[in-house]
Amino acid sequence: MFSIGDFARLGLVSVRMLRHYDAIGLLRPAQVDPVTGYRSYQAAQLSRLNRIVAIKDLGFTLEQVSTILDEKVSAEELHGMVRLRRAQLEAQISADLARLRGVETRLRTIETEGRLGAAEVVLKSVSPVRVAELSARAASYEAEDIGPVIGPLFGELCRRVEAAGVRVTGPGVAYYEEEDDGSVMVHACLPAAADSGDFTIVDLPRIDTAATIIHQGAMEAAGPTFQALAHWIEENGFRALDLAREVSLHCPDNRDEWVTELQIAVTPA
DSSP: OEEHHHHHHHHTSOHHHHHHHHHTTSSOOSEEOTTTOOEEEOGGGHHHHHHHHHHHHTTOOHHHHHHHHHTTOOHHHHHHHHHHHHHHHHHHHHHHHHHHHHHHHHHHHHHTTTOOOGGGOEEEEEOOEEEEEEEEEESOSSHHHHHHHHHHHHHHHHHHHHHTTOOBOSOOEEEEEEOTTSOEEEEEEEEBSOSOSSSEEEEEOOEEEEEEEEEESOGGGOHHHHHHHHHHHHHTTEEEEEEEEEEEEEOOSSGGGOEEEEEEEEEEO
């Protein structure tokens, strides 16, 4: 038998926690001295304590822990619960990191306001181009919604184009269309010498005048560049048309080294 202090030390929990578990009937001492009230525990009770702590740390309430233990959860089932909870936590961490990157991008946008030089924007015409295209829907224009859609979309498009033996004739192009419900249709395109395949063939129209700027870095950090381009368009007497594209000029594994040309069709205001 072990005193409550020794049992707490062996189980890596606090004495206060053991007393609480006793009070709610989750883990009763093996013996309580009728005179002193001292609690004593058996080594075999460490097994139940381990399960209590593991299940509680998965995010369950103590009431739920009690119910799960009453159902005599096995070690294998516990491992399954851990795997599920790990996946949930990893998804939450990814979402939090994406949100943090978004905040950092907004801060960079604020810091760089008004710093864009006129030489950074180029007005030019964009020739029409035939592309192989795949499309999918994103919830919004927010980076955490677009990113998980556009990346896999280009990956799948590359796979299908390669499987079809189609020759790619230029850099990848992305464009977006807002739907009536506020969602966004994401289009991933590869200029290709093809008339058919396991993808859609689309002829992207000519842009007579496009205001263009080069963005260097991952696209989720493109906010400052897009907004700088918007300021230039307005300040130089142009009006943006509902036609914009992103042309991937250089896409190495390191996303911070990406080079993308942002194009917005414009007309004199």
